[in-house]
Amino acid sequence: MNRLQDKVAFITGGSSGIGLATAKEFLAQGATVIITGRNQETLDRVTTDLGDRAFGLVWDASDSTDAAEVTGFIESNFPAIDVIFINAGVAKFGTFEQMTPEIFDESIRTNVKGAYFTIQALVPFMNRGGSIVLNTSINAHIGAPGASVYAATKAALLSMARNLSVELIERNIRVNAVSPGPIFTPLHTAAKLGLSEKEVEDMNQGIIEKIPLHRFGRPEEIAKVVLFFASDDSSFVVGAELIVDGGMTL
Numbered sequence: 001m002n003r004l005q006d007k008v009a010f011i012t013g014g015s016s017g018i019g020l021a022t023a024k025e026f027l028a029q030g031a032t033v034i035i036t037g038r039n040q041e042t043l044d045r046v047t048t049d050l051g052d053r054a055f056g057l058v059w060d061a062s063d064s065t066d067a068a069e070v071t072g073f074i075e076s077n078f079p080a081i082d083v084i085f086i087n088a089g090v091a092k093f094g095t096f097e098q099m100t101p102e103i104f105d106e107s108i109r110t111n112v113k114g115a116y117f118t119i120q121a122l123v124p125f126m127n128r129g130g131s132i133v134l135n136t137s138i139n140a141h142i143g144a145p146g147a148s149v150y151a152a153t154k155a156a157l158l159s160m161a162r163n164l165s166v167e168l169i170e171r172n173i174r175v176n177a178v179s180p181g182p183i184f185t186p187l188h189t190a191a192k193l194g195l196s197e198k199e200v201e202d203m204n205q206g207i208i209e210k211i212p213l214h215r216f217g218r219p220e221e222i223a224k225v226v227l228f229f230a231s232d233d234s235s236f237v238v239g240a241e242l243i244v245d246g247g248m249t250l
């Protein structure tokens with residue numbers, strides 16, 4: 001316990017799924033947590049549940065170049081940011097023909113550009129060093145039908161993590177990546193995937209058959225890995241990737 005005592009952590013897309021599980025884990029370890037999302041009501045509800053050390057900020061990851069409000073809030077309230085978890089993301093699946101320029105742009109803006117400019121805006125606040133963790137995906141490594149756009153964004157993110165790690169370590173900031181396999185979260189709903197209920201059901205069944213552990217992962221199982229990267233337990237780990245997929249990519 002208390003692996004993040006007195007630390008301040010910033011989590012993008014923190015109101016559900018892996019981001020929320022990570023916020024809970026960080027709070028349990030003594031951190032103060034700032035989560036971002038697009039909906040004020042949702043953020044209010046979630047931060048009320050999370051308690052006094054949780055703060056919610058409306059910040060659209062796909063428009064992260066406009067950071068004035070976020071940086072102003074941090075400046076007025078915290079001495080530093082110690083941990084950033086780049087987690088907000090969209091997963092638009094579909095055949096090659098179904099991928100429109102709009103889907104492509106939204107995916108790149110949220111998953112790649114959003115990540116980059118969030119880090120650029122927040123690094124100046126990491127004045128006591130710290131840790132940045134990027135949430136990529138096993139899709140950065142495998143070939144799966146219908147995943148070409150999503151996978152391309154996650155491969156970009158993984159490469160971003162490696163390259164930023166060698167640049168930011170000069171400021172005592174470690175950058176690492178977690179690459180989850182299938183984790184049961186709201187991302188797996190038909191609406192978010194852009195598929196029908198039946199397509200999602202068939203896809204999920206097919207996925208489980210490929211996982212040696214024969215089940216989806218839980219958000220909490222990713223949060224534990226993010227905690228490892230965020231805390232001093234990983235003090236000599238720089239530019240690494242940890243695949244957490246129940247053995248799916250083996």
Ligand SMILES: NC(=O)c1ccc[n+]([C@@H]2O[C@H](COP(=O)([O-])OP(=O)(O)OC[C@H]3O[C@@H](n4cnc5c(N)ncnc54)[C@H](O)[C@@H]3O)[C@@H](O)[C@H]2O)c1
Nearest residue numbers: 013016017018060061062087088089137180182183185187
């Ligand atoms: N669930 C999985 O199987 C899985 C596997 C590998 C990687 N991931 C990655 O994990 C991350 C979290 O996904 P999740 O599975 O917890 O699903 P989720 O839908 O619960 O979480 C995604 C979060 O991102 C937020 N978000 C999306 N677009 C945003 C935007 N423009 N601005 C701000 N926030 C935005 C959503 O509001 C949500 O809180 C994603 O980056 C996803 O690609 C998930």
